[in-house]
Amino acid sequence: MTMDDYFFNGELMKCYEAAKQVTDGHEKELADKYISLLEEYEYDAYPKPTQAVVSQEEERADESYLSSDLVAEIRAIKEEAEFTLRVKELEEIAKTGTADEKAQSFFTQGELFLFAHHYNESVHCFTQAVKENPNKALYWGITGQTMHRFGWMPFDALGYLEQAIQLDPTNARWKWNKALVLIQLAKDLQMAPFIANAAITLEEAITLCGEHQRSLKEAIQNTIDNMESYVFA
Incomplete structure (x- = not known):
């Protein structure tokens, strides 16, 4: 995936790390912009997980x-x-x-x-x-x-949600929250890739809901049903 792919999918730490790997060429200007933006939100200071595999709590x-x-x-x-x-x-x-x-x-x-x-x-x-x-x-x-x-700010929230999903990729709630932030960015910045990725993330989230998570599943479905109205209201 490219830096843009990561960015519009809300994977901002991955975008930041990819941008730091660019040292020259035509992508350097774009990489520097991403680095400048994400360091403003202190992505360079985020704590780093110290264990490769951790048992996570289930909702x-x-x-x-x-x-x-x-x-x-x-x-x-x-x-x-x-x-x-x-x-x-x-x-x-x-x-x-x-x-x-x-x-x-x-x-x-x-x-x-x-x-x-x-x-x-x-x-x-x-x-x-x-x-x-x-x-x-x-x-x-x-x-x-x-x-x-x-x-x-959405970029603050996304940074933490990305790390939550990285640690617990089957948690439907964190994916739903990520999608909500992407929808907010699509509305604020009028950039279609955010809404496209939000739709994919919502489908992933609803699939991950357990049988016991009825209220969460209903909330996610409501977001899916009303997504366009949130953006184009």
Whole structure:
């Protein structure tokens, strides 16, 4: 695939790496443009997965993950003092725990901020979780999803979603979110290749949905049915 192919398919890290391999010739000018654009979004500073194969968490029927159970437990606490104590414990683990413990703590804090509608703090915590454990697709995916939903630039969101899909290529949710960002780019930039790749990605996503993922499958189908209206409204 060419740099353009990667770019319009939302595989921006692959585009960035391909552009860095171009040293001369007629493609050098285009490569430099891609490098300049993607370094503006700090693709050169992304954490790198440290394990080749990692067992990834599967999304459950209620759209939660095993890592989300602690969030549900803390949110169920009724006493303010106990709730505050649990949050302080999370903050302490984020400072003194192992890398995996820190990552889980940041993820939990990020979801708590998300439920409280503090989106900047939520994204900050999710990106910290990625830094502590870049091998977990959930951390990458939830970061990209949150960025897209709450106003970050599409190239920010796509970078995280690409890494989530790279780590967990059978996860339908991350592919659906990637397609949503591609649709947004097609609308904003009026570039047809984005919408074409979004359509392919949506078909992949709906095929990957498990029997238990009925609500996700319905959401993806709704996106497919209304895709053109999103772009040309």
